[in-house]
Amino acid sequence: MSSQGREGKAPGSMLLLLLLSCSAPPAPFVTSASSGLRFVSSSSSLHLLPAVLKHTGRITLEQTLRLRGGDSNDCNEFGGYQVLNNEMRESFDTVMKRRFVFMQSFLIHGGVSGLFDYGPIGCSIKNNIVDAWRKFFVVSDGMLEVACPSITPHRVLEASGHVKRFTDLMVRDETSGECFRADKLIEEFCDVDLMKDAKHSNETRREMMMSLKARAGSMTIEQVEDAISTFNITSLSTGAKLSKPLPFNLMFKSTIGPSSGSSVFLRPETAQGIFTNFKRLLEFNGGKLPMTIAQIGKSFRNEIAPKQGLLRQREFEMAEIEHFLANGETGHVEFCKMADVEVCLFSRTAQERGEAESWTTLGQAVEDGIIVNQALAYFLGKTQKFLRQCGIKAIRFRQHRATEMAHYAQDCWDAEVLCSYGWVEVVGHADRACFDLQMHSEATDVPLVAWEQHQEPRERRVVQATIDRALIGKAFRARSKLVVEALEKFAEKEGEEALAFQKGKEEGAPEALKLRVEEEELEIPAACVSFKETIVREHGAFYYPRVVEPSFGLDRLFYCSLEHAFYVRGNDHERTVLGLPVSIAPFQCCMLGLSSNDQLMPIVYEIHEEMRKMGVNCRLDDSAANIGKRYARMDEIGVPFAVTVDFQSCQDGTVTLRERDSMEQVRVPKEEVPQLVRSLCEARESPDVSWAAAKERYPSV
Amino acid sequence: MSSQGREGKAPGSMLLLLLLSCSAPPAPFVTSASSGLRFVSSSSSLHLLPAVLKHTGRITLEQTLRLRGGDSNDCNEFGGYQVLNNEMRESFDTVMKRRFVFMQSFLIHGGVSGLFDYGPIGCSIKNNIVDAWRKFFVVSDGMLEVACPSITPHRVLEASGHVKRFTDLMVRDETSGECFRADKLIEEFCDVDLMKDAKHSNETRREMMMSLKARAGSMTIEQVEDAISTFNITSLSTGAKLSKPLPFNLMFKSTIGPSSGSSVFLRPETAQGIFTNFKRLLEFNGGKLPMTIAQIGKSFRNEIAPKQGLLRQREFEMAEIEHFLANGETGHVEFCKMADVEVCLFSRTAQERGEAESWTTLGQAVEDGIIVNQALAYFLGKTQKFLRQCGIKAIRFRQHRATEMAHYAQDCWDAEVLCSYGWVEVVGHADRACFDLQMHSEATDVPLVAWEQHQEPRERRVVQATIDRALIGKAFRARSKLVVEALEKFAEKEGEEALAFQKGKEEGAPEALKLRVEEEELEIPAACVSFKETIVREHGAFYYPRVVEPSFGLDRLFYCSLEHAFYVRGNDHERTVLGLPVSIAPFQCCMLGLSSNDQLMPIVYEIHEEMRKMGVNCRLDDSAANIGKRYARMDEIGVPFAVTVDFQSCQDGTVTLRERDSMEQVRVPKEEVPQLVRSLCEARESPDVSWAAAKERYPSV
Incomplete structure (x- = not known):
């Protein structure tokens, strides 16, 4: 369930941007083979910095550089992929807003943080990601998919441990009443303190701060209280005294039924619906294990102060898999297909020793005992393949340290993607052992067990x-x-x-x-x-089966796909392109007339109609803008193909077909074009339907 | 938004079943040309009848027959479709439960009424319905789809009128505390009273009751109070005194943000997310109207006492369309495609005059002024086509009477489907005029208007x-x-x-x-x-555009599709079939070995792998049951094709392909079978991929 969980820290700041963008690109401050300094950041601390400065005064460039170095999250290049820089990120944000790809919800009523609307482009891309996920995981691996409600009774989430333990520690500014997540606040405090230490004068203090910052995410309530009083930490907004830390449960509460009703929550993960149905699902599966169940659906978390756009939403889409293993079994029948897949692993040991990530194959990683078993490794491989299919380029797997795991987890590997927010957790892979089945069994007296025949x-x-x-x-x-x-x-x-x-x-x-x-x-x-x-x-x-859980945050995946697809032609920030894979592009094709001439438009409508009949998701642009501008509009939202009817079409019945990334065009008889576009979009990798093949078959323009 | 709204009444009872199933089928009690007496019912009153009997004594068959007659909802045959009878409905329920198609949620924890889980079969069918809907409406009509959150701030739903008016009247049993929906309670009371009137002795009372029952659904709070005191209506469960009626808001409440937070609701319809984004969407559409926006997603209603299974859920999936019209425009550019579609209309006038439904074409209905305009009629036609594509056979369109419309509506036509619950509203079609845009504009001072160039x-x-x-x-x-x-x-x-x-x-x-x-x-x-x-x-x-809204209750559509697809072979209730259209079947194909022989299974796995690679949703059944039993299992869950590897396969490389409904089989070379199945399932109605064509091409078995 952790895919919108406690992701990798992103302690950058807009201040850094301002400082850095004035200077020549600094040499990377290397802490690991693959990490460099990140230029762009709009992390959680962003909003605090003006206030921070008020309390702390200015800091120098060297200080910020030194400060950034210790954090493996700071990196602007990975495996050949270059993170969007400041200017690019600004262009990206502009396009997202102007073309209504996604947007904060209910803006005309003042907006609500942590809630987002997906406009026509965003919605279509996200639907395509969901479809692709279902094909890649459910259909291709023969998983069983279920759909359970979001509304979940109190007793279910009490049994699973969420009522008691699904909390963040919160502190309140005693003057303004503003609430902070305690861990984030302590991290900010450390950053500020480190910045103040202008002359490196106090090495002990510096080390103390580095250590405090590293521990902030996994502190107990007493440790937080202790840190606040020891270091005299105050509100970063106002400098006022802070309340004692208290655990804040992240689940949305409501009641069901008339009058006072019974207490319910909105589910914080989809997994519990699978566990509570285990008996029935096992029966459906003929009593046989392994058995793999999937669920795609909304989950809800009442984040204390969400500030990272699509990455930390209060309502978000998850795709979760629960892979139940037979007794004593830790292998996967199709692991052989994954053994040679190369992955970048950032193990617990490497993190603890301050070492870099390292590349290896999944087979080797299992052999070396870095990944605990084949079943977990299989899903790491499967995840990486899927992320790549969505056009995501910079991926690593980071193992959770013992202190940061969720209450149900035995071992966790996050698939992290590098984007302008830093390394972002997109998929969690947890070995939940048999925690959940056992908890529900004990709470209900219904044994959620499987039978092992000796x-x-x-x-x-x-x-x-x-x-x-x-x-x-x-x-x-x-x-x-x-x-x-x-x-x-x-x-x-x-x-x-x-x-x-x-x-x-x-x-x-x-x-x-x-x-x-x-x-x-x-x-x-x-x-x-x-x-x-x-x-x-x-x-x-009878035994309680062990379960391995890959858990996808689809909105994060969506966001990372967009950032990774984004580029500009030449250096012209007016000519931006979303180079999305065809399989997830918002429309498959666009129909255009060279002009809105009376001769051309009937042909445009006729082909458009044919496309629709064929099930091609085809957008018609019959606006008066010139053709170059209309191509640019389609590039901007990532439409891979455009079909244009021009005056030659009236004479010889051919139209032009343009490919987005190469901007190449071919002339195709109008009768053939719907089927050609359909084949190009279906992305069955057969040589006779690739763009290269189309170029060979039809004359270029 | 009304697709899970106040659907057609279903005042049947299990008692009737018991009474009727002992007798020979009665002659239909005709109140309309097409309506007859319904045999099977498990309506909202079901749970009350034992208690009712305690208070009222037994009733005779004639009484029940007489009682049922006045209700157009009572009908067991329509347009050639025969509603599941008692025995069939029982078989149906058994299969749904045994094969975990759907099931009440959280049963191991005691269950919650109005919440349901979709198991692997149900989930897959529902996903296919969603996909089909998206293709049929969004892609084919070039609509723009958006996705907005379920969590909605108080002020948004205050502006839309839901905080004030989205209520049902509720009364409480003052002894037991049990809550009833006032309208349902009054209807029950009338039924009971009518049943008591054994000798038809008091015609005035009888008419009074019939009239009261007819008005129950649209009474004001004062009218309900008046009726309760005039007729001395008491709790049907205990006979105790009832509380005064009070409006109960059907929206789930919660708060967002830390500590006390701000008040939010779970949306009761998806439409508001579209209205609040109107400005941005119009801009996206180049400022042009008409513009059609769609949204698919969960909605939530805290029903007082939901008792009709999937038909009245507290969390349910909607697919809504908002078709915004240009100023003064009421036509639809593609209406010509719908003008000849024949529909069964049950107009407001017909209902008020006690007349029957009547068949006409949409073109004629618009010409006659029965349907107010082409835009609304277009969507009625489109809806009917889609319902038929989902295998739904008995459809009528019922116009709302003035008293039953939602607060925002000017005119409403419900697509109703006849199933064992009676006529059930599956799709609402409302003319909302410009109510919503105006309300949000007034609440926010953001003008949600379009510009009309003179x-x-x-x-x-x-x-x-x-x-x-x-x-x-x-x-x-x-x-x-x-x-x-x-x-x-x-x-x-x-x-x-x-x-x-x-x-x-x-x-x-x-x-x-x-x-x-x-x-x-x-x-x-x-x-x-x-x-x-x-x-x-x-x-x-500037002007506020008028909007026409088709609103689908996808869970109801799902349920009706299942009931309409269900049949038994011969008269054998052990051999049930879900004759679902291929496009929505849970799996497209099943792979089987004639036995688990070592020679056969490798071929089974090989073809299965090929199928998966092709994207065919193929289920493998490698259990030890005999082949007939395994075919029966596949029939039961509606899998349209089965591929079997037998001993001949080892010799000549052919396998058998079986079609579910005809049970016919052909022999096909194993290399060709994946592509053949894929083509058969893609349901592009081309002659070279139909089952008939497959039978011509390959030898029968």
Whole structure:
């Protein structure tokens, strides 16, 4: 569930931008082989800096450089991909806004932070990502997909541990009432303190701050309180005193039913709907494991102060997979397909030792014990392939340190993508062991277990109780059922003691067995029961299956795809292009007339109609703007193909087909163009439908 | 928004089932040409009947028949489609449960009424319906799709009228505390009263009850209170006294942000997200109308006591379209494609006069003034086509009576589907006029308007104020800006009065103009202002566009598709089939081995792999059950094709391909089968990929 969880820190600041953009590009401050200094940042601390400066005064360029160095999140290039720089990011934001790709929600009513609308372009791209995900994971791997409601009763999320533990620590400015996430606040404080230390005068203090900052994300409530009082941390907005830290549950609460109703939450992850249905799903699957269940849907988190745009929404789309493993099994039947996939791993050890990420194959990583098992490694590989399919270029897998894992997790690897916010967690991969199934079983008395058939029956020594029910009935009346159960349990759990009692009984010693039944110690007359050891043959056993969970934050994936697709032609920031993969482009094609001439438009409409009949998602632009401007508009929103009807079309029935990235054009008979566009978009990688093949077949323009 | 609104009443009862299933099928009690008596029902009153009987005693068959007659909702056959009878409905429910098609949510934790989980089969079918909808409406009609959050601030839904008016009247059993929807309770009461009237002894009372029942759904709070006291209506569960009726708002409430936060609701319809983005969307569309916006997503309604399964959920999926019209326009550019479509209309007049539904074409209906305009009629046609594509057979369009329309609506037509619950509203079609845009504009001061360019500039006489700002400034100082605004407004709104003042001024009469400025009456010295009449030429004008809204309840559509697809082979209730259209079937194909023989399984896996690569959603059944049983399993969940590897496959490389409904089989070379299945499933109606063509091409088995 962690894909909108506590992502990699992004402690940059607009101030840095301002400082850095005046200077020549500095030499990268290398802390790891692949990390450099990031130029662009609009991180969570952005909003605080003007206030920070008021309290701390100016800082120098060297200070900021030194400060940035310690953070592996600072990097502007990775694996050949260059993060959007300041100017590019500004152009990007402008296009997103001007073409209504996405936008803060309810702006005419003042807006709400953490809620976003997807306009026609954004919505279409996101739908395509969802479809692609479903094909790539659910259909191709034969997963079973389910859909459960967002509204979830209190008792379900109590069983899963969310009511108690799904919290962030919060502190309040005692003057203004403004709320801060405690970890973010402490990180900011450390940044500010480090900036103040202008002359490197106090190396001890510096190290103390670096260490405090590193620990901020995983502190207990007492540690936060201690840090605030030790370092006299105050509100960064006003300098006022801070309240004591308190845990703030991130789930939205409501009630269901008339009048006061019952307490419910909006789910903070989709996974619980899968766990609560485990029994039925296992039955559907013929009782067989492994079994892989997927769910795509909205989740909700009432973030304290969301400020990172699409990356930290209060309502967001997740795609989660729960891969349940057979007892003792840790492999994956299709791991062989992934063993050679090269990945960039940033292991827990590397992070702790201050080492760099390193490249390896998944097979090697499992062999070396870096990734715990094949099942987890398989999904890392699958995830990377999918991210690449969405056009994402800079990917690494970062292992969680022991202190930062969610309450249910045993091991976690985040797929992080480098974008202008720094390294951003887009997909979490958690080994949840059998935590959830066990919790729900205990809360409901419904055993969410699977049956393992032994190859050979196994023999086991057990102690059994032979009980004289009539005697028990006479002695204990209404409570006799409880006594019988207690005796059986005693035999099962305290076998040695039961046999000792039996031995004594045979030797005539004890007259009664002392036994706790519902908080009361009873004396069971020795005549009522005898114990003996026997051998039972067991043909199998029930067990709680272990589960591996890849969990996608689809809005983050969407955002990263857009940033990675964005470029400008030449150096002209007026000519921006979204070079999205064809499979996720918002429209597959655009129909244009060279002019709105009466001869041309009927042909435009006719081909457009044909395209629609074929299921090609084709946009018609019949505006009066000149053709170059209309091509530019299509480039800007990432439409991969444009079909133009010109005057030659009226004569020989051909039209031009233009490809977005190369801007190349070919002439195609108008009857052939809908099928050609359809084939080009279906992206089945067969050589006869590629753009290269189209160029060979049809004359260039 | 009304697709999960107040649907057609379904006052049947399980008791009727029991009574009727003992008798021979009665002759239909005809109230309309097409309506008959419904056999199967499990309506909202179901749960009350045991209690009802306690209070009322037994009733006779004739009584129930007589009672049922007056309700157009009672019908078991329509246009050749036979509603599931009692036994069939039971088989249907069993399959839905056993194969986990859908199921009440969180059952292991006790369940929550009105919340449902979709299992692998249900989820897949529903996804296919969503995809089909998107292709049929958004892509094919070039609509613009958006996606907005469910969480909606208080002020947005206050502006739209939902905070005040999105309510049901509720009464509470004063002893047990149980809550009832007032309208449903009154209807139940009437039913019970009518049943008691065993000897038809009191015709006046009978008519009174029929009339009360008919009015129950549209009563004011006072009318409900009056009815409860006049007829001494008590709780149907316990017979206890009822509380006064009170309006219960159906929106789920929560708060956003830390600590107390701001008040938010979960949206009760998706439409508001479209209206609040109107300005941006119009800009995206180049300022042009008509413009059609779509949104698919969850909506939420805290129903008082939901009891009709998937038909009345508290969290449900909607697909809504807002079709904004240009000023004065009521046509639709593609209406010509719909004019000849035959539809069954149940007009407001027909309902009021107790007449039957009638068949007509959409063109005729518009000409006759039954459907108010082409735009609305176009969408009725489009809806009907889509419902048929989903395999839905019995469809009528019912116009809302004046008293039952939602607060924003001017005219409404519901697409109703006949199923075992009676006539169920699946799609609402509302003419919302410009209600919403106007409301949001007024609440936000952001004008949600479009610009209409006049063909020729138009001249208009206006009164203008010439203001001496220096004098005003001296006289009114800080308030002078307000005074200037008030003077301009006065000239604009009260032209005649302004001219009269001017006339007086010129004749030397008044020394000052009395003007209200912010609740205070000021005297403006005459020297400060003069007024004159002039002619202005206007090139266009702003206006609030009218909107037509088709609103789909996708869960209801899903449910009706399932019921309509369900049949049994011969009379064998163990051999049930979901004859779903291929386009929405849960899996497109199933791969089977005749036995789990070591020779066969590798071929099974190989073809399965090929299918997956081709994007065919193919399920593998490698269980040990015999082949007939495995075919039956696939029929039960609606898989249209099955590919079987048998011993002949090892020899000649062919496999069998079986079609679900005909159970016919052909032998196909294994290399060709993936492409064949893919083509058959893509449902492009070309003759070379139909099942008939496959039978001609390949030998039958």
